[in-house]
Amino acid sequence: MLTIFGQSQQVCSGPSRREMLQACGAGLFGVSLPAVLAAEDSGGVALPVRAKRVLYLYIYGGPAQHETWDLKPDAPSGIRGPFRPIACRTPDLLISEHLPRMAAVSDKFAVVRTVHHTHNNHHACHWIKTGRPWHLPETILNATPDQDWPSMGSIVEYLDQRQANLTGQRRGIPGYLYAPAPLGHLQGYDYPGQYAGWLGRAFNPLATNFRRRGTSDNPYFREVTDEEMDLRIQGLDEQVALPLDRLNRRRSLLQQFDAGRTRVDVSGAEATYSRLQQKAFDLVNSTQIREALDVRREPPHVRDRYGRHLYGQSVLLGRRLLEAGARFVTVQWECPDGYSWDSHIHSNDIRDKLLPGLDQTYTAVLQDLSDRGLLDDTLVVLTSEIGRTPLGTATWGRGHWCHCFPMLLAGGGIRGGVVYGKSDRDGAYPADLPVRPADVSATIFTALGIDPDLRISDPLGRPTPITDHGRALTELFV
Numbered sequence: 001m002l003t004i005f006g007q008s009q010q011v012c013s014g015p016s017r018r019e020m021l022q023a024c025g026a027g028l029f030g031v032s033l034p035a036v037l038a039a040e041d042s043g044g045v046a047l048p049v050r051a052k053r054v055l056y057l058y059i060y061g062g063p064a065q066h067e068t069w070d071l072k073p074d075a076p077s078g079i080r081g082p083f084r085p086i087a088c089r090t091p092d093l094l095i096s097e098h099l100p101r102m103a104a105v106s107d108k109f110a111v112v113r114t115v116h117h118t119h120n121n122h123h124a125c126h127w128i129k130t131g132r133p134w135h136l137p138e139t140i141l142n143a144t145p146d147q148d149w150p151s152m153g154s155i156v157e158y159l160d161q162r163q164a165n166l167t168g169q170r171r172g173i174p175g176y177l178y179a180p181a182p183l184g185h186l187q188g189y190d191y192p193g194q195y196a197g198w199l200g201r202a203f204n205p206l207a208t209n210f211r212r213r214g215t216s217d218n219p220y221f222r223e224v225t226d227e228e229m230d231l232r233i234q235g236l237d238e239q240v241a242l243p244l245d246r247l248n249r250r251r252s253l254l255q256q257f258d259a260g261r262t263r264v265d266v267s268g269a270e271a272t273y274s275r276l277q278q279k280a281f282d283l284v285n286s287t288q289i290r291e292a293l294d295v296r297r298e299p300p301h302v303r304d305r306y307g308r309h310l311y312g313q314s315v316l317l318g319r320r321l322l323e324a325g326a327r328f329v330t331v332q333w334e335c336p337d338g339y340s341w342d343s344h345i346h347s348n349d350i351r352d353k354l355l356p357g358l359d360q361t362y363t364a365v366l367q368d369l370s371d372r373g374l375l376d377d378t379l380v381v382l383t384s385e386i387g388r389t390p391l392g393t394a395t396w397g398r399g400h401w402c403h404c405f406p407m408l409l410a411g412g413g414i415r416g417g418v419v420y421g422k423s424d425r426d427g428a429y430p431a432d433l434p435v436r437p438a439d440v441s442a443t444i445f446t447a448l449g450i451d452p453d454l455r456i457s458d459p460l461g462r463p464t465p466i467t468d469h470g471r472a473l474t475e476l477f478v
Contacts (some may be wrong), residue, residue: 010278016183049449050413050477051201053210053322053329055365058129058154058314059317059358060122060183060191060334061341062405064398065427067350068096068408069111072390072427078388080427090417098355103364107364107417108375109410110476114421115383117437118403122342124385125183126193129153129330131441131467134192145190145204148197151176152441153328154407155466156448158196158218158456160327172288175327176203180210180231180314186336188356194330198459205330208293210310218337221353226296229313292324293317305364312361319365324380333358341384342423346395366410379412383440390426404429407440412447413477433474442470447477 068080072096073080077198085094088103089194093111095103102109124133128270133150150158153176160175182205183189196203199297208231212219219228256315291297295317306312310331318331335342343350362382369375387405388398406421410416442452445466455463 002145024435043103044451044454047206047446047449047451049264050377051411051447051449052377053379054156054412055315055318055322055369055380056151056173056328056330057318057362057380057382058125058183058330058332059341059382059384060125060332061339061343061402062122062386062388062416063341063354064350065113065344065348065405065423066388066390066392066398067347068099068385069408070094070113070427071096071421072094072425075390075426078392081392082396083192083351090419093419096355098351099359100213101359105363105366109382109416110414110418110420111406111408112420112435112440112473112476113406113423114404114433115407115435115437115440116404116430117402118426120400121369121385122385122400123192124402125191126383127437128383128440129193130197131438131470136192145192148192148195150197150203151194151205152195152444153205153330154203155448155456156194156328157205157444158199159450160264161203163236171325173292173321173325174206174289176205177321177329178330179317179321179331180208180310182207182325183332183334185209185337186212186239186334193365199456210314212336216337218340218432219356220333220336220340221309221349222268224310224313229295229317231293233318263403288324291471292320292326295320302368305360305368307357307360307364309357310362312355315361315365316368320376321369323372323374328351342399343388344399344473345393347397361409375411377412379408379414381407381440381444382409383407387427390428393414393427401428409443414447415476415478418476420473424427436468438468438470439473442467442472443474446472446474457458 064077064081065067067083071081071083071085073085073094083098084095086097086100086103088095088428089105089107090111093106095106096357117124117133117226119127123134126132126148129151130149131152135147157174157176164165178194182190183194194205195201210219210228210231233331266456295303295313298316303313306316311331314331321329333341340349341354366375366380369378369380384405384407387401387403389401392398404427422431424431425428445454447454450466452465452467452472454466456466458464
């Protein structure tokens with residue numbers, strides 16, 4: 001005989017399935033909710049937490065390795081490019097003459113020179129942001145986010161929400177955020193890889209929505225105004241006509257209607273809606289998120305330090321969001337003029353706008369995080385989806401090149417002042433230590449203390465590893 005909830009049950013007939021689940025949830029038979037969740041997410045092991053948060057600086061379009069962190073001064077004239085390397089603090093690092101501030105602090109970051117994949121198109125952003133290749137043809141410009149693999153930020157958000165549900169803690173700020181806008185929105189596209197995909201829309205990033213002045217405007221190349229940097233998210237601005245007590249009464253009424261529904265089982269769509277509803281309510285009530293989004297609260301000298309252009313102010317916003325409690329913040333530098341880092345035509349903008357802007361902002365955020373005591377446990381990732389062709393044009397433009405390109409890692413337990421991997425003489429292919437996007441995602445998860453072999457349930461309920469057999473670059477950790 002078994003006694004559950006004060007009633008005797010015959011073992012042969014047994015309690016009902018619902019009663020057994022309730023008993024397990026109560027901790028009987030040595031089964032509890034944490035244990036069930038641990039079993040569901042199989043394959044994970046405890047890892048040291050080196051980074052509490054990630055600042056993911058994404059440069060859309062593909063900076064040329066030959067003009068940034070892997071110069072080839074001894075290559076043939078058609079390959080080596082117009083820029084020359086300068087001295088820096090990192091042995092064996094040939095850094096561009098147009099990155100003098102980065103050269104002066106290169107002991108704070110590591111350069112991985114051998115990232116590669118086989119998707120020679122900007123839709124490789126899906127591969128870089130998820131660790132998995134995209135499944136649709138390159139000719140499709142707009143994303144189908146519900147079919148994508150979940151982005152790294154969405155997986156972090158998913159795991160954090162699960163933990164919050166277990167502990168009953170509410171966060172004052174979402175874990176996964178985007179600034180200044182979702183990738184492609186300044187161009188009229190919606191690129192893949194930045195959403196939660198099949199994991200569910202409840203784990204999508206919360207994104208600001210910067211608008212440019214017109215089709216010919218490039219706010220990364222000019223000073224942005226305070227009015228433009230009012231990036232409060234629609235629906236989060238304070239409603240004078242709807243005080244908090246009235247909002248709470250509305251929510252209570254909605255809960256009463258929900259409680260009256262006769263269906264006991266909640267479908268996946270309904271569960272997602274419930275999570276979105278709770279998320280929206282938490283955001284509307286959060287003064288923390290509203291204040292973090294207001295970059296205009298920063299002292300003028302700090303804003304000047306980052307640069308008054310869109311990239312500088314957006315990275316400063318990213319630092320504010322991380323400081324307020326966000327876990328994974330992506331800041332984009334995209335190509336509203338259609339070229340920018342996607343430099344097919346010439347390198348004049350690279351010399352005059354792109355490299356100086358990046359040089360200023362990247363060094364500013366590293367120093368700012370360090371001054372605030374945040375750099376040691378903040379992983380700063382600087383990457384793009386592709387590099388550029390070894391052979392340049394007559395005006396020093398370069399085409400797409402996915403076979404070898406660099407990325408930078410700093411903070412979060414990363415050893416600064418080192419390079420990982422070596423490209424061949426022309427900067428065309430890895431000469432040693434090739435790095436796949438899956439290895440990059442494994443490195444990021446490992447820094448956060450998340451096992452890259454951890455499994456989550458896909459839409460069919462199958463345990464699926466969060467990385468594609470990625471190997472973390474543990475050699476780069478202190």
